[in-house]
Amino acid sequence: MEQFSLTDIKKKNLSDVYHYIYQNPSCSKQEIATALSVSLPTVSQHLTTLEGLQLIEKCGRLSSSVGRRATAYQVISDAHIAIGIELLPDKANILAVNLYGKIIAKETLSIAFEPTGHYLSKLKDTVQSFLKMNHYKEETILGIGLGVQGLISPDGSEFTYGKILDCTGFSIRTFADAFSVPCRFIHDAECACNSELWENPDIKDATYISLSYHLGGAIIVDGQLLTGHTGKSGTFEHLTLVPDGIDCYCGHKGCAECYCSANSLLTYYDNLDDFFSHKAEGDPVCVSKWDEYLRHLAILINNLHMVLEHTVILGGHVTPYFTEEDLTLIKKYVSERSTFDDDTSYIIQGKCLGDTVGIGAALPFIKEFIDGIYLFRIV
Known part of the structure; x- marks a missing residue:
């Protein structure tokens, strides 16, 4: 039978108290004690500890019709932050994200990507200025994630496949140091x-x-990202969609990348706003291109669902432009290709419609911190 020391029990109780406040802002000491089935003195002790660590704070008093109003507590959402950076060919979006995964500061650096130390040095200088301008002390920062177009080594230190940015083997060291x-x-x-x-x-x-x-793409199993032995799981972009079709940047032909990426819509337009503006005006080229896009996307969705009978979440830069009619068409086209049934309720639009890469680059550090509250030293 596993034995727990008094310190282990204290750590667990501290973690439980923090997590309860995190999930239930503006809660009282009594609410915490009742919810966690621990004594009020125990809760008081851990509240004092968490306040001393500057992780929680009092946030007024709760309303009450009788007696003294109870003190309310909340997590200090920016007690620690993480930095997420989306690196694109022509710019870098830099975000500060609080403990609730919300953006609290943002800056865009116009800079052409190049796999050089000079590029990382320029990025480093901008990040340091960003931290200074927003008065973020380095000891409050949990980590810096750089979201990039390419496959990455398991330790996150270098590109193992970077054909889009022509940077295979590029290391983060100049920046990280x-x-x-x-x-x-x-x-x-x-x-x-x-x-x-x-x-x-x-x-x-x-x-x-x-x-x-x-x-x-990505595959989620039991709430966790499935990366595979070498990080290639979920690279749906290189599934062959049209044999001997359009040339892909990977060197092969007919990859889904060539038919279902946002770039595949931009043959005659500079950006998605332009494309969808012309489509809304009834431009026959755009209307035809969009229908072709949705049909190819339906093939990809159906193929993936045949292999993994999961919910299919559609996210990324294109999805904010989806109308209800578009989603209905996607489901119709998928249903027409389905071998077994016509139930397409498994196809859903993602909830995250902006800065998903920058936020998602910061979130692993936030999650590690929240999950690791148990590891705080208790004396």
């Missing part, structure tokens, strides 16, 4: 998936399709 906190590259599709899981904590098994400028 400037900070005393963990820094790591994270695949952009994984970042987007992190954001979606954060907003949909009840999802256990799902296939996430990132309809961004480059197509991406």
